[in-house]
Amino acid sequence: MKWFYVTAPAVVLGLVLLPIVYLRGEKEGQYAGKVVKYSSYGAEVKSLDPATCGDTTSAGIQGDFYEGLYTYDWLKRPLEVVPQLAAEMPSISEDGLTYTIKLKGGVKYSANPCFGTGPDGAHKTRTVRADDFVLAYKRVADYHINTGLAWAFLSERVAGLDEWREKSGSYKAGDFSRYDLPVEGVRALDEHTFQIRLRERFPQMIYVLAMSVYAPVPREVVDYWLGTQDDGKGGRRPIPVARRTTEIREAEQVVGTGPYLLKEFRRKSLIVLERNPDFRYEEYPSEGAPGDEQAGLLADKGKRVPFIDVVRMDYVAEDYSAWMRFLTKQTDASGIPKEVFEFVITPGKELEAKWAKRGIRLLKYESPAVYWLVFNVEDPVMGASTSLRQALCLAYDVENHIKVLYNGRGIRAVNILPSSFKTHAVAGPGPYYRLDLEAAKRKMAQAKEELAAAGRLVNGEIPELKLDLPGRDRAVLRMGEFVQQQFGKLGLKLRVIPNDWPGLQEKVHNKQCQIYTMGWHADYPDAENFLQLFYSPNIAKFTNNSNYSNPEFDKLYERARTMPDTPERTEIYVRMVNMISRDCPVLLLSEPLSFVLVYDWVHNVKPHPIGYGYLKYQRLDTALRRARGGR
């Protein structure tokens, strides 16, 4: 009995303390002696597969372990494409159709079991070959992989790729022998030479080659990780074809050439990146844009990168929780939640002095993106009246939209192109992308006549409109309420329909939305990237989501897309932009202006408007971080 009284409290105490030990998270000494960057992320990482990457969060993470043939120079402005895995800029044939690319020699993948294991138990690696790029392009074209964005840039452009895609559809999803079928226009000429042949000129091809969605994929990854499974005896056994998946979804399956490898990936919980020991020798840039030298961005020139050993990213859904982690120095950088913005940033959009005194500095940057409300022009009401769309654009108070919903973090969009694009200024503001309530009311009278003629009025009135939103949280609903107020100025009723993100995407693809919020972030610095969103054959590719169809626009697009950057092409671009400004398939809202705070122990931070994978240049002064009370 005496033993009972001794052991019982001990057992109870042990049970109480056990979860604390387990939940402690970071084990003591786990990162001892290493330079660790701590950050948090609030949006779900949807993809670990380069082929299926279609959102900025996934692209941001993937950019640190996958690399494409080319990339953008981190510092130089205007943007400049430079070789990454390619040895030099591509050799382009005289007709502009064939791109021949020499690969850098000796670039290795991160070590992985798919390459085999040495006698010492260490995983092997191998160098990148041209046929890895051929496989990457085939996977992007694969009928069985959902590669929406990556496929959109290659479809109908690369010789034989569409035909290959069609053939791949006749194979079972798990039958990877389809990757042995040749593609006419994508070839490995030898181990270090890759060639792409286009069906027609595509001057933006160099930008496409700079996207990491076309990063090389070794065949070993497909055969080992997607074709076999652990047999429980330390070996592998084939997975039956019917049970195979086609996409890379686990951290262990990620095999890239980048400066980091994905050590740990727990969905909506934790991401850990570790320095890739097989990363090639690469130096910090020695040239930049004017002002970079003074900003200290060239202080590390010539040094070997990366500087950081480990990147630990915790999933923190709430902005405010992420903010508190930053204030308590648990993370090195943070955005600014809406609620506290006015306490941190002055009306002149500068950092309040008291925050600067705490060793915090502000980074402000514009992204080449435009947010808009999309009108589905195949909708019986929105499509029947151009005047209705024009009236809604004229009545919408975009300035207050930016002020009330985003603390003024944005600039009014006046045509479909970001203001950093040269065609933006030439095209000028659209006639309906301004606030003029009287003109809007006059347009409404015309809209009623048009809808009456189309038989779309209900009891003599415009029926209730519907706005689909991508979420149910307060920020999204707040926007819905604001839109209701704006449309209400014209006497229109608006039903706000919250959706989850996949649900909204499905509705958009099925053309079930009438009005919804969306935006486009430039994939490359050319107006064509935005204009293709209104090209009618792209309705089938799900990039033209307003379902806008204008034969005159299509004709101009087809003419311009093969033209090099000339004044004639700019003139065609301007005509196309003005057509959109006149027909209003979208209600333009804002170009985002981002505010990021970083502590002074973080060096070499310069946001890039389009490219990813620049974490390798970042440096942390961990001694200063500890001295200031950080981790």
Add this chain to the structure above:
Amino acid sequence: MTISGAPGGADARSLWGDAARRLRRDKAAVACFAVVVLYALIAVVCPFVWSDWADSYDYDNINRPPSLTHPMGTDEFGRSVLQKTLLGASTSMTVGFMANIIAVPLGIVLGAVAGYYGGRLDDLIVWFYTTVASIPGLIRLIAIKFAFAETVLFANTPFEMDLGHGMSGVYIALGMMSWVGTCRLVRAEVMKIRELDYVLAARAVGTPSIVILFRHVVPNVLHIGIINFSLGFVGAISAEVMLSYLGLGVGTGIPSWGAMIDAAKMDLVVGRWWEITSAVAATFLIVLAWNIVGDRLRDALDPRLRTA
């Protein structure tokens, strides 16, 4: 020999008269009832007085603290928080009322049928409500909301009901989940009543069972319905606040205490207390008042529960 006076003597009173007398004597009950009536008046009158409230936005005066112009400050769109709070009463009272208009009759009918007829019908109804009750309340509510997410009844008519995003969806969801308690109590009571002499007598003279049930049995369990109506009202108000907080409640642009709490939840940390305080105070007061009224009503209508 003729009988003079009512059974039980000159002092005999009906159940309802007795309950009313007891309630009148209970000062706390009267005070709380007055609060409920006040809320009901506000709920009826305010939507007419401030019919254009949704359009009263003033983007130059967003999130302003209390002042003479706006005694409870302004919200994220520059609208009066006081008006929003009072208009929120309309939403809450409507949801509470409509949810119980669905739940209580449903519970009474199903409970009475199960209790009176027994047998397979009773088994079926008991199985049904046991199944429904086994799912946690909030999960059930969210599931029903999602099930009706895309449902619009009587579209393009004056009776249009958007179950997914309008108020009707909330009270139908609440009504469909909160009948179980009433059903259980009524079933048990009816099982007792059906064995009483007057029911046996009615059956003996050949009165159809449906007539016995609804003319002689159901009126004797109505007090259970009334008690559950008042208690369910509180539950419905709380559930609406909870659903709106989760973004699943009434649609955007409709003032609601839950939506106000959701909108202002991060405001406290930056010292903006007025919106969340107004919504919480309004919810607290009506829930407290309804709870006390409900308790005292139960005591008054069910003599067995009366405390000394």
